[in-house]
Amino acid sequence: MRPIRKRRLQLVLLLVAGVGITVGIALMALQQNLNLFYSPAQIVAGEVEQGVTIRAGGLVVPGSVERDPNSLMAEFEVTDYQGYVTIRYNGILPDLFAEGQGIIAIGELGEDMVVTADQVLAKHDEEYMPPELVKAIEEAGHPAGADQYSN
Amino acid sequence: MNWTWFHKWGSPKWFFQKTESLIYWFGFLALIFLVVGLVWGLAFAPEDFKQGNSFRIFYIHVPSAILAQSIFLAMAISAAVGLIWRMKLAHVFVETAAPIGASITLLALLTGAIWGKPTWGTWWVWDARLTSTLIQFFLYLGIISLHQSIENRDTASKATAIACLVGVVNLPIIKFSVNWWNTLHQPATFTLTESPAMATEMWVPGLIMVLGFYMLFAYLVTLRMRSEILEREKGSAWVKAYLEKLNVL
Amino acid sequence: MIGRVFHYEFLQAYRRRSELVTPVVFFVLVCSMFPLALGSVADLLAPLASGVIWVAALLATLLSLDQMFRQDFDDGILEQMELSEVPFYQLVAIKILAHWCLTGLPLVVLSPLLAMMLFMPSESYLSLIVGLFLGTPILSLIGAIGAALTVKIRRGNVVLSLLIMPLYVPVLIFGATAPVMAAQGIMPAAQLLWLAAMLVLAATLAPLAASLGLRINIYGS
Amino acid sequence: MVEEVSSVPLLEAKGICCERGDKQLFDSFDLSLKAGEILQLAGPNGSGKTTLLRSICGIFDARIDSLVWRGIPVTDPLQYADELLYLGHRPAIRHHLTLYENLSWYSCLSRCSDSAQLDQVIAEVGLQGYEDELASSLSAGQKRRIALARLRLVDCNLWVLDEPFASLDVEGVKMLCGWIQSFVQSGGSVAYSTHQPVEFSGCDSRILNIDSSRTLNRGGARQ
Numbered sequence: 001m002r003p004i005r006k007r008r009l010q011l012v013l014l015l016v017a018g019v020g021i022t023v024g025i026a027l028m029a030l031q032q033n034l035n036l037f038y039s040p041a042q043i044v045a046g047e048v049e050q051g052v053t054i055r056a057g058g059l060v061v062p063g064s065v066e067r068d069p070n071s072l073m074a075e076f077e078v079t080d081y082q083g084y085v086t087i088r089y090n091g092i093l094p095d096l097f098a099e100g101q102g103i104i105a106i107g108e109l110g111e112d113m114v115v116t117a118d119q120v121l122a123k124h125d126e127e128y129m130p131p132e133l134v135k136a137i138e139e140a141g142h143p144a145g146a147d148q149y150s151n
Numbered sequence: 152m153n154w155t156w157f158h159k160w161g162s163p164k165w166f167f168q169k170t171e172s173l174i175y176w177f178g179f180l181a182l183i184f185l186v187v188g189l190v191w192g193l194a195f196a197p198e199d200f201k202q203g204n205s206f207r208i209f210y211i212h213v214p215s216a217i218l219a220q221s222i223f224l225a226m227a228i229s230a231a232v233g234l235i236w237r238m239k240l241a242h243v244f245v246e247t248a249a250p251i252g253a254s255i256t257l258l259a260l261l262t263g264a265i266w267g268k269p270t271w272g273t274w275w276v277w278d279a280r281l282t283s284t285l286i287q288f289f290l291y292l293g294i295i296s297l298h299q300s301i302e303n304r305d306t307a308s309k310a311t312a313i314a315c316l317v318g319v320v321n322l323p324i325i326k327f328s329v330n331w332w333n334t335l336h337q338p339a340t341f342t343l344t345e346s347p348a349m350a351t352e353m354w355v356p357g358l359i360m361v362l363g364f365y366m367l368f369a370y371l372v373t374l375r376m377r378s379e380i381l382e383r384e385k386g387s388a389w390v391k392a393y394l395e396k397l398n399v400l
Numbered sequence: 401m402i403g404r405v406f407h408y409e410f411l412q413a414y415r416r417r418s419e420l421v422t423p424v425v426f427f428v429l430v431c432s433m434f435p436l437a438l439g440s441v442a443d444l445l446a447p448l449a450s451g452v453i454w455v456a457a458l459l460a461t462l463l464s465l466d467q468m469f470r471q472d473f474d475d476g477i478l479e480q481m482e483l484s485e486v487p488f489y490q491l492v493a494i495k496i497l498a499h500w501c502l503t504g505l506p507l508v509v510l511s512p513l514l515a516m517m518l519f520m521p522s523e524s525y526l527s528l529i530v531g532l533f534l535g536t537p538i539l540s541l542i543g544a545i546g547a548a549l550t551v552k553i554r555r556g557n558v559v560l561s562l563l564i565m566p567l568y569v570p571v572l573i574f575g576a577t578a579p580v581m582a583a584q585g586i587m588p589a590a591q592l593l594w595l596a597a598m599l600v601l602a603a604t605l606a607p608l609a610a611s612l613g614l615r616i617n618i619y620g621s
Numbered sequence: 622m623v624e625e626v627s628s629v630p631l632l633e634a635k636g637i638c639c640e641r642g643d644k645q646l647f648d649s650f651d652l653s654l655k656a657g658e659i660l661q662l663a664g665p666n667g668s669g670k671t672t673l674l675r676s677i678c679g680i681f682d683a684r685i686d687s688l689v690w691r692g693i694p695v696t697d698p699l700q701y702a703d704e705l706l707y708l709g710h711r712p713a714i715r716h717h718l719t720l721y722e723n724l725s726w727y728s729c730l731s732r733c734s735d736s737a738q739l740d741q742v743i744a745e746v747g748l749q750g751y752e753d754e755l756a757s758s759l760s761a762g763q764k765r766r767i768a769l770a771r772l773r774l775v776d777c778n779l780w781v782l783d784e785p786f787a788s789l790d791v792e793g794v795k796m797l798c799g800w801i802q803s804f805v806q807s808g809g810s811v812a813y814s815t816h817q818p819v820e821f822s823g824c825d826s827r828i829l830n831i832d833s834s835r836t837l838n839r840g841g842a843r844q
Contacts, residue, residue, distance in 0.1 A: 001693070002700050007487060011608075018604025022597050029593035053585045106584055119584065237684075286566045293563035300553045305640070305682070306620030310549045313613050314563060317545055320605070321567045324598070328570035332577065401729055408718060408726040415717040415755075476711030479680050483702045484730035491730075619682035 037104075044083035048109050055106050056085060056115050062099040075114075078103065089117040161238040163380045164389050170373050177370035184363030192356035205269040210357055212262035214364040215255050216284065222252035222368065223287060226294075227319035230312035240376075242308035243383075245315060246298055247375035251368060253291035260284055279330040286325055290318045304383075405491065409498040417502065419467055424506045427460035431514040442519040449518035450528055450579035456514075457507045457536060458568055464503040465543040465564070466550075466557045468495065469614060473551045479618050492614065493607035496544045504536035524579035527588050534595040535575040541599075541606035542567050548613030552620070570598060629692040631656045631779060631810050632677065632701075636686030639672050646672055649686075652829075654779070654810050659801065659824050662814040664831035670814040671710065673831065674781050677812070678707045691778075703731075705779040710787065712768040716757035720748060723756055723767055724774065731775045742773045747792070761788040769793075772800060780804065782813035794819070 037055045038048050048054055058078030065076040073090045087105045097103060097120065107117035159165045192210035226245045233241030263281060264274045275281065294314050301307035384390045413420060434452050438444055445452075472478050472495075481491045511532050512525055520528065546564040550556035574595050578588035630653045637650040646669035654660055662670045676683035679698030687694065690701040715723055724739050743752060746766045756764065765788050772780060780801070786794050798819060801811050805824050 022601040025597035032590035289566040303620040309616040328573045332573040476713040480713045485732040
């Protein structure tokens with residue numbers, strides 16, 4: 001006779017072990033920041049280690065953009081209305097880059113709390129967000145529009 | 152706990168007889184809810200301050216999206232019941248609900264696209280929700296085609312049930328990955344459900360529409376199940392008696 | 401004993417390698433069609449490389465799945481397996497492993513070559529290979545469920561693809577984005593960990609589901 | 622009919638219900654098999670011989686009300702699968718393995734492997750010299766012999782043989798009959814289906830005509 005019960009027990013143990021290991025690895029994976037995205041508030045709060053490549057995102061603060069007339073160097077502030085971070089970038093800014101525009105900068109946080117970006121991506125927001133909403137955010141300084149920049 | 156009701160409902164004959172009058176109720180309620188909801192939603196509910204009248208497609212889009220997901224879940228539960236308790240009626244439900252689920256998902260996708268044009272300025276966005284709904288639609292199609300291409304009815308039912316269960320295990324993983332994948336590029340600007348707190352006179356017709364859609368589904372699936380039962384049991388005595396009675400009347 | 405079963409399973413698959421080599425050739429062909437269609441511009445191809453390789457790997461796997469159980473089902477081998485002393489799902493798992501060794505593994509081995517042809521940045525290589533190494537077994541495992549369910553359908557390939565392709569989405573997303581992140585200098589640990597988690601889950605559940613699917617078809621034959 | 626009261630039947634299945642497609646093949650069919658008994662299933666094509674044999678092996682999804690194996694009630698035929706040997710009408714040969722590898726593979730599945738025994742079995746089925754031939758290159762009769770070799774390889778109590786004489790030559794039929802006789806004499810039981818008339822002398826053999834017994838057989842053997 002075949003030991004059906006024993007087999008069933010083995011199967012259950014196997015399932016439990018498999019699912020357990022899966023959950024374990026998944027928890028490990030969850031601890032990794034999936035896309036290493038940090039909002040200005042998180043950067044200001046000191047959640048980011050220096051020297052690690054991160055993605056920092058937020059709305060470009062109007063009036064904060066300074067361009068070096070002699071080079072491509074540009075410096076600007078981004079915000080999620082909870083924190084402000086300066087981003088320095090030496091390169092051609094994307095066409096969609098504008099004040100009030102959502103951007104993602106990929107780079108490292110320096111000691112001076114400035115993110116030196118290797119790459120700046122503009123988010124294609126205007127396609128999906130009605131202009132009125134953006135205006136409302138800008139006028140009211142309402143943090144609701146900034147939700148999109150936190151994970 | 153008394154399980155006799157469970158086994159009674161598992162019998163095709165019992166199901167057929169009990170739904171005889173029930174199906175009219177489903178149809179009646181679906182009609183009432185849908186008419187009331189549509190008229191209220193389309194004619195009387197206030198227009199949205201941002202989107203104007205175009206938001207009214209909400210009253211079709213949201214109920215169909217909700218229903219599309221519920222049907223998948225119901226199919227998976229039914230598939231498990233069918234496999235574990237060898238209940239043929241549960242398989243009948245899965246098979247008859249799948250095409251309805253696919254159509255409703257398609258409806259949700261189409262209305263979503265129509266809604267997307269005025270609000271987002273584009274018919275289609277690879278937004279997390281849209282993408283996972285599209286994948287769900289593909290899953291429905293896969294399940295339907297699997298069922299149709301296996302000749303042996305019993306094998307087809309059970310294979311379809313397994314495919315449903317595998318799909319439902321995968322659906323959360325797909326949702327999660329699509330969600331995450333999407334945020335890498337551009338997070339959804341606003342998700343369809345997290346619209347700014349809706350005014351009561353706007354969501355009540357929506358709720359009525361949701362109920363109407365559920366009733367419509369109940370009506371359609373019962374109708375399809377009944378005809379499938381007649382087809383399957385056409386050799387049995389009670390079906391012959393039933394058909395004779397119909398002819399006499 | 402299990403080792404010897406694997407040995408014969410592998411041997412059997414190896415002797416039929418002409419059927420199994422076809423998907424690998426297909427994989428290389430699909431990848432090399434992209435430069436021909438898009439033009440051989442490094443700047444254009446480099447960002448697409450990981451996506452192209454992953455989609456090609458996925459298609460190649462789909463192509464090979466149909467053969468996984470069909471012959472053995474037709475010959476009545478599977479019913480003997482079901483009656484055998486070794487639990488059926490273990491035998492199914494062994495079959496999947498043998499199948500992956502001959503179809504999935506060559507894809508992993510060939511991928512650096514194709515990455516080079518598609519001008520993939522060198523930082524991405526490791527994550528592409530590790531990703532494929534973790535991901536192609538998942539493709540085989542999930543695919544085995546579909547292959548088991550469609551084992552009795554003649555020309556079941558289309559149904560199989562329709563059924564399985566949506567389930568491949570997570571693997572594709574995590575696998576294809578890992579090299580993209582690596583190219584940006586970011587360690588794609590999360591992606592690879594997710595792939596590993598999915599691999600463990602698939603390795604636990606898929607042989608069970610596939611054996612259930614095969615059993616249903618054996619019953620109906 | 623002589624029936625020993627003390628002997629417990631090897632297998633007693635009551636209320637077997639089989640459906641194939643829309644067709645009800647069996648409805649509450651009873652089958653019992655004593656130790657040392659040969660049961661031949663007879664009946665026209667499509668009467669359900671194969672289905673019945675597969676049902677008692679657990680590779681057909683039949684509903685069986687009660688199933689008793691050597692006096693112990695079981696829920697699933699697969700519980701006694703290691704005590705039976707099933708040969709389907711498909712020979713279950715791996716075409717891309719050699720004869721020797723085929724048998725070795727099978728003994729792995731049955732967890733009995735002894736290479737000396739393998740050689741002896743190959744000699745017994747008359748396939749010496751073909752050990753390293755790929756199974757695909759052998760004739761149908763030779764393939765059948767490979768399948769039959771399993772009967773010598775594995776120890777068990779019940780042989781379930783579906784059309785075992787198909788594509789066998791006269792020698793082969795004689796060989797198999799001899800095996801069945803000696804197996805039964807040592808206490809084993811055989812259930813098989815065939816269209817060929819086969820005589821077993823000195824054995825407790827019974828012919829069950831499925832088509833006519835579908836209604837008659839209910840408890841008929843027990844009296």
